[in-house]
Amino acid sequence: MLTVFGLDGIGEITAGDDLGAIIAKVAAGHLENGDILLVTSKIVSKAEGRILRAADREQAITDETVRVVARRDYPGGVTRIVENRLGLVMAAAGVDASNTPDGTILLLPLDPDRSARQLRTALREWLGVEVGVIITDTVGRPWREGQTDIAIGAAGIRVVDDLRGQTDASGRLLMVTAAAVADELAAAGDLVKGKTSGRPVAVARGMAHFVTEEDGPGARALVRNAERDMFRLGSDEAFAAGFAAGRAAGAAAE
């Protein structure tokens, strides 16, 4: 059985706050060994001081961008889907302007896997519990309406449950099944945390079999290498690149 519940009482987080101590305080008496803590990246960013003036938003997106994947212009602006320095493909590079103090924007944590490891260590030291930690963020997806939460940082958790080589109930080999456990946990957490509740931390219980002794590779292991990705570039962008190459090839052939 999986149980997911929110932790109340975290309050507003500002730059320099000791997030591990703050979460430990509200989690005292509520956390057990084998629990998985689901932490909205927004409060990690705030504690780490990853805050900028809203006027600098476009420049911030550019700075966070490694590679533009797709863009769409509309009257008054542009949507950029980019691969950011964490390898995550996200609208606006993950730069966030909601639930931030007026006139400010938030960047993603500098290294969410490290942030997760630090929170894990803090909870061990404050509360004496061995838990997994996932840092979550909200993303859009190709082909589907609506957003879901995914894991952008993780520590002490098997982020992918690789079943390849195992057999199904009828003894047949499972060929391609590797469940993105950390993303599924992040999604479950979003159902409890919500976007309007001001409750940025939840606990998932009953999944101790995914909690590991070592911190592990983190959520970075969930990022697919762009070279292996059939959707590494937006359809319009790929068409335009092909068109230019075709035109040049046609001219050269003359």
Add this chain to the structure above:
Amino acid sequence: MLTVFGLDGIGEITAGDDLGAIIAKVAAGHLENGDILLVTSKIVSKAEGRILRAADREQAITDETVRVVARRDYPGGVTRIVENRLGLVMAAAGVDASNTPDGTILLLPLDPDRSARQLRTALREWLGVEVGVIITDTVGRPWREGQTDIAIGAAGIRVVDDLRGQTDASGRLLMVTAAAVADELAAAGDLVKGKTSGRPVAVARGMAHFVTEEDGPGARALVRNAERDMFRLGSDEAFAAGFAAGRAAGAAAE
């Protein structure tokens, strides 16, 4: 609080089985008003007799395909990512060869939203409970390793929690947030059902605020129209189409 637990005792499903009656039997005493039933599409397909000979797999994929989105050839085969007749973009059109009787494959249910509505009605009639129903399937995703479960059918559930127009904790308007609730519930269910357990049905409790009186538009509402999708075509396929168009344009310009 969200609780997700599996229902045991469903056993092997074969064509013609009354799935509503079978689920009602194992769910008796375990279901409450406001629960959401998460049903793996595989057993719906089996009950509906959506089974073919494995030898006919490639033809079956072709028959289920509305539009090829991307393909990749490898020694001994081809992976086709396609939009199927349900509007879902999936590898092999969702045609499944795992957890099926030897020498057979399974097609997706003919109309998973209808299947969900029928199960909902059956549970109301057998057990007198008002629940939501989600039919789930497992999919790969661009940019991310590992698969997650999504909702391919739904009844009696608000599949997207549209927060646009609402305000966040600091009173600021939420601009682009619409949570794909049914997909997040499907993901949570996968954590409990697993792929090797032979436990194809789970119950999500604590989310009654997403359960609706009417059956609603179903999971079809989670399908984004391809014309609005920045990733409606694979990068290689879009490049090739652009190249051909560019070459022709270059030739015409000479």
